[in-house]
Structure formats: structure tokens, C-alpha cells
Amino acid sequence: xxxxxxxxxxxxxxxxxxxxxxxxxxxxxxxxxxxxxxxxxxxxxxxxxxxxxxxxxxxxxxxxxxxxxxxxxxxxxxxxxxxxxxxxxxxxxxxxxxxxxxxxxxxxxxxxxxxxxxxxxxxxxxxxxxxxxxxxxxxxxxxxxxxxxxxxxxxxxxxxxxxxxxxxxxxxxxxxxxxxxxxxxxxxxxxxxxxxxxxxxxxxxxxxxxxxxxxxxxxxxxxxxxxxxxxxxxxxxxxxxxxxxxxxxxxxxxxxxxxxxxxxxxxxxxxxxxxxxxxxxxxxxxxxxxxxxxxxxxxxxxxxxxxxxxxxxxxxxxxxxxxxxxxxxxx
Ligand code: SAM
Ligand code: SF4
Numbered sequence: 074x075x076x077x078x079x080x081x082x083x084x085x086x087x088x089x090x091x092x093x094x095x096x097x098x099x100x101x102x103x104x105x106x107x108x109x110x111x112x113x114x115x116x117x118x119x120x121x122x123x124x125x126x127x128x129x130x131x132x133x134x135x136x137x138x139x140x141x142x143x144x145x146x147x148x149x150x151x152x153x154x155x156x157x158x159x160x161x162x163x164x165x166x167x168x169x170x171x172x173x174x175x176x177x178x179x180x181x182x183x184x185x186x187x188x189x190x191x192x193x194x195x196x197x198x199x200x201x202x203x204x205x206x207x208x209x210x211x212x213x214x215x216x217x218x219x220x221x222x223x224x225x226x227x228x229x230x231x232x233x234x235x236x237x238x239x240x241x242x243x244x245x246x247x248x249x250x251x252x253x254x255x256x257x258x259x260x261x262x263x264x265x266x267x268x269x270x271x272x273x274x275x276x277x278x279x280x281x282x283x284x285x286x287x288x289x290x291x292x293x294x295x296x297x298x299x300x301x302x303x304x305x306x307x308x309x310x311x312x313x314x315x316x317x318x319x320x321x322x323x324x325x326x327x328x329x330x331x332x333x334x335x336x337x338x339x340x341x342x343x344x345x346x347x348x349x350x351x352x353x354x355x356x357x358x359x360x361x362x363x364x365x366x367x368x369x370x371x372x373x374x375x376x377x378x379x380x381x382x383x384x385x386x387x388x389x390x391x392x393x394x395x396x397x398x399x400x401x402x403x404x
Pocket of ligand 2: 098099102103142144172
């Protein structure tokens with residue numbers, strides 16, 4: 074069995090949200106007061122997450138697992154979960170998307186995650202300026218992100234990837250400084266266009282800093298050469314000057330890559346979503362908790378993905394933002 078849709082795409086990359094909670098409050102993601110978190114009993118336990126991941130990997134052809142959230146490092150069982158996922162046969166690639174706060178410092182997770190077999194880490198960082206970091210994330214913890222990035226590099230993640238969202242009038246003058254900073258440290262930077270996924274519904278297309286604008290700003294300082302072999306990756310990659318440094322731009326809104334999408338998502342409360350922008354979900358938690366066997370769950374999962382739409386439809390008149398915000402879907 075595989076997770077194929079009616080347009081011939083096959084999902085092999087599973088994004089698993091481990092929690093909808095977070096220790097930051099990024100303005101483009103959630104309101105200052107946070108959100109009504111998912112009730113604890115509805116959140117999958119570690120063994121339930123592992124069972125669903127194992128079904129995806131061993132029965133449905135999933136080859137990559139990305140752990141995300143909310144903030145996945147808030148999940149107490151994260152390291153053991155990574156250990157168990159990397160022990161699956163066939164072994165999937167395992168990656169983490171994190172705000173980095175808990176990777177470094179005393180008790181930091183970077184070393185333990187590397188030892189557990191985690192393959193790759195993406196850390197989100199939108200600014201190098203402490204005052205702006207406070208404004209964007211509503212917490213003054215930029216030093217913890219820097220420490221987390223250093224810890225990730227020391228733990229052997231290579232390259233450490235950095236995700237940045239630029240917002241007009243907020244941090245859009247930092248495209249070049251962020252790239253210099255990442256190049257100096259051997260981190261691979263990816264700019265992500267801001268998407269209409271914030272809980273407050275505050276996204277405005279005309280406010281969005283487009284991939285084209287970002288590339289224009291970078292081109293004023295660097296020579297960018299498109300790197301070949303994008304495959305199904307959302308980021309369009311460019312080699313910088315003579316290389317080997319690269320930068321990625323993810324134009325989810327202005328140049329959607331839906332036709333090559335190989336992603337499927339599992340929320341922290343056990344719902345399959347075939348797209349970030351899906352308006353419907355398929356419940357796996359109920360069958361999981363009422364004794365369904367692996368084959369039955371796999372069959373439900375296959376049915377869920379078959380109905381995937383051709384595209385996210387942001388540009389289609391009548392587009393409606395999904396009810397779940399990014400932090401509860403798993404970015
Ligand atoms: N908390 C972790 C983090 O921030 O990396 C993981 C979850 S977060 C939802 C995953 C990624 O989505 C982050 O890189 C974040 O910057 C990005 N993100 C959140 N809201 C977004 C939005 N409205 N548009 C584009 N990217 C967004
Ligand atoms: Fe938290 Fe990540 Fe959302 Fe920021 S983007 S509030 S770090 S989940």
C-alpha cells in the first residue's frame with residue numbers, strides 16, 4: 074500500500090505534530106495569550122504516536138518523518154520517541170523543526186537527539202536583533218536560540234538549517250544580514266513566505282514579502298546560481314557566489330509547489346491532514362483507541378490521502394483559511 078492521491082502524487086514525507094503548545098508566541102503564528110490548547114486526553118501518547126509512525130513506515134511507504142508542532146522539544150518523551158522511530162525497519166530519515174530554545178544550555182537536547190539517531194534539525198530564526206526577537210516572538214530569548222544553534226552544530230548536525238519568515242516593516246531588512254550570519258557559521262538558511270495560517274487571521278497578501286523580493290535583496294549582495302535537482306523539496310535552492318554555501322527560498326504562496334507535494338501530516342491529536350490548507354481531516358485516534366488493527370488503520374490512512382486536492386487554493390477566489398492554525402497542524 075502507498076499514500077497515493079488521485080493526481081498521481083505519493084506521500085512519503087510524514088510531518089508529525091507532537092504538541093500544539095509552545096514556549097514562544099510568534100506574531101505570525103499565534104496570539105499573545107496563546108490558544109485554547111488541545112485537551113491532554115486527546116493528545117496521542119508516545120506509544121500511540123510510535124504505532125502510527127510504524128504503520129506509515131512499514132506499511133505505507135513513508136521514508137521521512139519530521140517531528141514538529143507547536144514546539145516539539147516540549148514533549149517529554151521526544152528523545153525516546155526518536156530512538157524508537159530510528160529503530161524501525163526500514164529506518165526512516167528523522168528530522169526536527171524547532172525554535173531551538175531547548176537544544177542548548179545545561180540539559181539541552183541537541184546531544185541526546187543526535188545520539189538517539191535524529192538525522193537533521195531546522196531551527197527557526199527570523200532576526201538577529203534581540204529587540205526585534207522580543208517583538209516577533211513576544212519572549213526575550215534570542216540568546217537561547219543562538220545557544221541552541223551552536224549546540225546543534227556541536228552535536229554534529231550538518232548542515233544545521235535555519236528557517237526565517239520575513240515580514241514587511243518588521244524584519245524584511247534582515248535578509249542579507251541573516252544570510253551573512255548563517256554563511257559565517259555554516260548554517261543553511263531558508264526563507265519561508267508568510268502563509269495565511271495564523272490563528273488571528275492577520276495575514277494580508279499585500280503585506281507578504283514575496284520570494285521574488287527576497288531574491289532581489291539577496292542578489293544586490295551575492296551572486297545566486299540556481300542549484301539543480303530540487304525534486305520534491307519545497308525550497309528552491311541557490312548556490313551563493315562560488316559556493317559551497319547555499320540559500321533556499323520557499324515560495325509557498327507566490328509559486329506553490331503543490332504538484333510535486335509528497336507530504337502528509339499527523340496532528341498531535343491523531344488526525345491525518347493531507348495538506349497544511351486542508352479543510353477536512355481524517356480521524357485515526359478513534360480507531361486506534363477502539364482496537365483497530367494496523368491493516369485497518371493503514372486502509373483509513375490510504376483513503377484519507379486519496380482525496381487530496383490538486384492545490385492549496387490560496388489564490389482561488391473564495392479561499393478560506395483552515396480552522397486549525399499552523400501550531401496545531403504541525404508546520
Ligand atoms: N515551533 C517550531 C518552530 O517554530 O520551528 C516548529 C513549529 S513552527 C509552526 C514550524 C515553522 O513554521 C517555523 O519555521 C515557523 O517560522 C513557520 N511558520 C509558522 N507560522 C507561519 C506562517 N504563518 N507562515 C509561514 N511560516 C510559518
Ligand atoms: Fe511557537 Fe513555532 Fe509558532 Fe513560533 S512558529 S509560536 S516557535 S510554534
